[in-house]
Amino acid sequence: MLLDLEMRQVYASELLRMMEIDESIIVIDADLARANGTLGIRDRFPDRALDVGVAEANMASIAAGLASYGFKPFISTFCPFATRRICDQITISIAYAKQNVKIVGTEPGVAAEFNGGTHMSIEDVGVVRSIPGIVIFEPVDQVQLLQAMPQIAAYDGPMYIRLFRKKPTHVFDEATYRFELFKADLLQEGTDVTLFATGIHVSIALEAAELLKEKGVSAEVVNVHTIKPIDKDTVIRSVQKTGCAVTCENHNIYGGLGSAVAEVLSEHHPVPIKYVGVDDSFLIVGKIPPLLEKFHMTKNDIVDKALESIEMKRK
């Protein structure tokens, strides 16, 4: 059922549902509605579903104008065009002007697959994270996204949502999971090392934790779905117990989750931290699994870094 849906379908259907009850919600696309699942919304709400064409900068500032007029715009395109391409429009029209615009980027990092290097955003979190006043949220699976949508809509301010478009590996249990924006999820308790993960790397980190268990290592796994503002308490509390960390993300190791965790820990509770992510290089065309291998972002890479991190703690 829910797990049969792609993330874009969950996103679009939930948006549509909320538009039925909240007349201020408006969606804007930039010629990628078909790709992002939002195309059907214009049939139901022709007035509140715009498509500005391949013009992302225009889309961002139009959204700011609509927000200043009392609307709650959700704008979407692929991650690189939702962030780096329109960095100044996000900064000035949206963030500086304090406008309530939700920016949805799809196909983060390696997820762009056949679209290749130009479409693979490994800097988007870094770009947005350095702009004051924008929340950054990266959902893991359908269960988490479904619960997040009303909270996203209810939050009054700019937000960047980094959305994997297709079917992700299932992580959260529909019956028991309770999502809270801004609050990191402790997925698995451990005592030797904390794996902080986001997006597609949450399931990979959980697999790595299994491998570590076979090696006699007890890994704690934390899903930092809200990368900014980061849940400092949960991050600090976890390493107070484990004493070292590995960050795991589908992004450059500079500027993303790794940097966010390091900023918190270096200031409040310095411990060894290792980073799994793209080591500052551009990505290439290809399918997700070989790309994760090539750019050292697999469960085995997490295991290696975890062992190194534990080793550093001992020194």
Next chain:
Amino acid sequence: MTIDTYAALEKKCREVRYLTFDAIGTLGVGHLGGSFSAVDALVVLYYRHLRFDPKQPKMEGRDRFVLSKGHAGPALYAILADHGIIDKSELSTLNRHETRLPSHADMNRTPGIDMTTGSLGQGLSCAVGIAVGSKIKKDGARVYCMIGDGESNEGQIWEAAMYAAHMHLDNLIVFTDYNKMQVDGQTKDILGLEPICDKWISFGWNAERVDGHDVKAIDEAIDRAKAIKGKPCMIILDTLKGKGISFIEEIWQNNHNVNVTPVQHEAGLAELAKEGF
């Protein structure tokens, strides 16, 4: 490699479509519509006008081509392969792991590609930069560029348009692949461009509109553009998205990025081969 007769150019277009479709069909998915609509203009350009040496693809002073709608890379790769700049056997590596032939044109990966593109709207500005550079160096190079009609939604296209005219770049000849389609629908429904020719003229360009699948019309338009002094030239190509294979043409409103089954792969190749090349 110059082709003299229009009949031979038409044959070459079929061959290039054959190679392009084979590469995309082998993979099973690709940007077919926008590759196919562009083929005829690319063939006329690469076999009649562009001055370059396939043996020295980086030769100084050569003419340049910027494929601003970078997702049509597969059509360009077929032409580069036909010129021997890359091997024809390499076409089947399209979009495979570690390939030199990614979806979008990449100057650092593929020999013969003059500029990296894929983020729409930027290539035309790059072409303007190259044209300015050639003017400064006085090397007599011409710069050609192709943009999409959907791509023309980007504000940067019009920034480049103003600057090129302001700089009197008569060494710049640009095509718009006016296939009337973008991803979300027909261009007229998403963001209409009409009157498209008048827009470019009002921006200070020489502009004309021709049948983008008529090699003679394209050839003559390029000849006329080369003779224009003092301003850049826009050639609007009326095209059909997916032109060349009947069952791809039929879905012209939904062939931007298509899956190709093995059966379709065979059928498409057979259709293109039927008329011969």
